[in-house]
Amino acid sequence: MQRYLSRAEFAERIGVLTGTLSRYKLPEPDAMIGSTRGWTxxxxxxxxAARPGKDAGAGRGPSA
Structure with a gap:
């Protein structure tokens, strides 16, 4: 059986709050059950791994 993750599980997997997902252009879902989307x-x-802005500011030193 294939397992699909919900929006809440999606958010947890990438380390953000569920509400934060509305700021992102999410990938097309792998499955739809009614109006509920699911992703592998x-x-x-x-x-x-490919989203723009991920780790933005990483490696910056303190402001001068």
Missing amino acids: AETIDAWN
Whole structure:
């Protein structure tokens, strides 16, 4: 059986609050059950690794 993750599980997997997802252009869902979207872990991980702005500001030193 294939396992699909909900919006809440999507948010948890990428380390943000569920409400934060509305700021992002999420990938197309892998499954729809009625109006409920579901994604595979692989889809979420690939999207998260490629999303623009991820780790923005990483490696910056203190402001001068």
